[in-house]
Amino acid sequence: MSRRLMPLLLIALLPLxxxxxxxxxxxxxxxxxxLVGAEARLLDEGGEVLGVIEPHRPLSPASVTKLYTAAAALERWGPQHRFTTRLVTAGRLDGQGVLHGDLVLEGGxxxxxxxxxLWRLVxxxxxHGVRRVEGRLIISQWRFGPVTCTxxxxxxxxxxxxxxxSALLSSAGVNHGSWCVKVLPGPRASSSARAVSCHGETPLIPLENGINTLLAGEPTRISAQRVTEGGGDRLVLDGDIAxxxxxxxxxxxxxxxxxxxxxxxxxxLEQANIAIVGDQASSGEAPPARARTLAAVESQPLQELLLRMLNYSNNFMADVLALNLVEAPQATLPQAGEALERYTLTVPGHGPVTLHSGSGLTTGNRTSATGxxxxxxxxxxxPALFPSFVAGLQAPANGPMRFIRRGGSTFHQQVMLKTGTLNEPVAVRAVGGYFRTRSGRWGVFGVLVNGTDRTPWLGWPQVLDPLADDLxxxxxxx
Structure with missing residues (x-):
């Protein structure tokens, strides 16, 4: 700790x-x-500091928050942990394949x-021999859900x-809490476009398709809105497709x-010829103790979930992971933030932090470049966790987010990073990651840039271009 703190104490004595x-x-x-906070330093003996700007200033990290979620999840469960989703029942299955009782999906x-x-569960x-359910289909989200929006x-x-x-949160959510619709051109110009579910031919919710097919080469412009009226979702589509x-x-x-x-x-279930007689329902209660498991599926290992969560900065995945850190049922986002803050207390030399969510979508999150x-x-x-952690960061040369492809070959090839973006109420552009020097030494950097009422707009090139040059x-x- 003394070697870690000494360079920072010396820096504090230097002029701005x-x-x-x-x-x-x-x-x-x-x-x-x-408002800028930045720090870059090496990780070998001595921890040489290469540059700082107000490194202890608390600023919004936006989606760089997801690094905290990933680290806390790895610390809690390890890279190979899997989450289990079950179909259970307290009812009786007779010899004709009729389940007398409710069928419950227990969100894991x-x-x-x-x-x-879900298809594997079915x-x-x-x-298991089930052909008919004489009861309701219940979605149990007793762990958390519906989670109050913040x-x-x-x-x-x-x-x-x-x-x-902006997907809402549940321990029983599927497809990241979002509907998906696929739009294809119609058979000829001036005909209506085709709109189908991404998961099959028949849409699962009502569609209002106002998309027109244009001649080849014409510009494609499509608007898609999910609206809810009378308790039901529908997708409203408008525009043109070539x-x-x-x-x-x-x-x-x-x-x-x-x-x-x-x-x-x-x-x-209907596609598999399993009839459900009763209605659909959701519950915040755990299945009864006497309920037995009829089917179960496990998630991908945590290390693969983190790869997807970090690479695509998935807010739903990040907040669901953070909610899982809460031991009590019916977890809330503030409780998830508190769990992350407790983890951060174990990080040497971190300093103060405020985390209201695991995604960074909440504007009140605060950390520092030093943190x-x-x-x-x-x-x-x-060493047992680092490979799974660093794998989720992107190399500018080939990461899925193309906007990070700034700077020269050194930045492209020798830096791995996670970005964070918010535009309201002020612009936030945040970056954290690792780099390797020409001699092979490892380093870390954190950069937080927040706008103010007088500096409301900030584009990524304005941050990544100078950062790439400096690194x-x-x-x-x-």
Whole structure:
């Protein structure tokens, strides 16, 4: 700890200009009125600090928060942990394949549960001999759900959604809490486009298809909105698609993840010729102790879930993972944030942190550049966890997020990072990650740039271009 703290104590005695020396280009944002916190240092003996700008300043990390969620999840469960989703019943199955009682899907908090998993459950049910259910189809979200919304985006998504990132949360949610529709050109120009479910020919919710097919080469412009009226979801589609256009997929948050799961599961049961006599329902209660398991599926290992969550910055997956950290049933997002904060107390040299969610979608999250680098160093020092952690970060050269492909070959090839973006109420652009110097030494960096009322807009090139220049100089010099 003394070797870790000594360089920071010495830096505190330097004048402000020396503080920003390693981040000469990034410091220009501070001169323009943006709030900037930055730190870059090596991880070998001595922990040489290569550059800082107000490293202890508390700022919004946006989706860089997901690094905390990934680290806490690995610490709690380990890379090979799997979440289990079950079909259970307290009823009786007779010799004719009739289940006399309710069929209950017990949500296991799997953040990556998809329709293929539900199909596997249905096939196991058939193998168990079930052909008819004389009871209800109940979705049990006793672990958490419906989770009270705490952000404007998610609260608005209860009535209308034009995106997937604001998906509401449940321990029994499927397909990341979103509906998916695929739009294809019609047979000829001026005909209506085709709109189908991404998971089959028949849409699972009503569609209002106002999309027209244009001549080949014409511009494709499509609007997709999920609206909820009278307790039911529907997708409203409008716009144009060119005759030679590839199919377009649109994901839109559902208004009720448990109801979405019930709708999809019932459709799959019907396809398998298993009839459900009763209604659909959701429950916040755990299945009774006498209930027995009829079918069960396990999630992908945690290390694979984290890869998807971090690579695509999936808010639903991150918040579901954080909610799983809460021991008590009916967990809330504030409780999930408290669980992450408790984990952060174990990170050497981190300092103060405020976390209201595991996704960073909440605007009240606060950490510092020093906190981010302390977290990254702590994971680097855990050889059993580090490979699963670092695998979720992106290399600018080939990461799925194309906007990070800035800078030169050094930045592309020798840096791995996680980004965070918010646009309301102020612009937030945050980055944290690892780098390798020319001589093969490992380093960590954290950068937080927050706008103010007087600096409301900030594009990614304004942050990534100077950051790439600064990091490349550090890497080349060592």
């Amino acid at each position: 200009g020396a503080h920003a020396e390693g981040f000469a280009r990034l410091a220009e944002l501070a001169e323009r009125g943006f 908090g799997d953040p990556g549960l998809v329709d293929e998993d 096939q196991q049910l058939r193998q 952000t404007t985006d998610r609260c608005q998504a209860r009535a209308r959604a034009g995106n997937a990132y 005759l030679n256009s590839a199919p377009r997929e649109f994901y839109r948050a559902s208004s009720d993840p448990a109801r979405q799961t019930a709708t999809l599961l019932q459709s799959l 981010i680098t302390a977290l990254l160093e702590a994971m680097y020092r855990r 490349e100089r550090m890497i080349d010099a060592h």
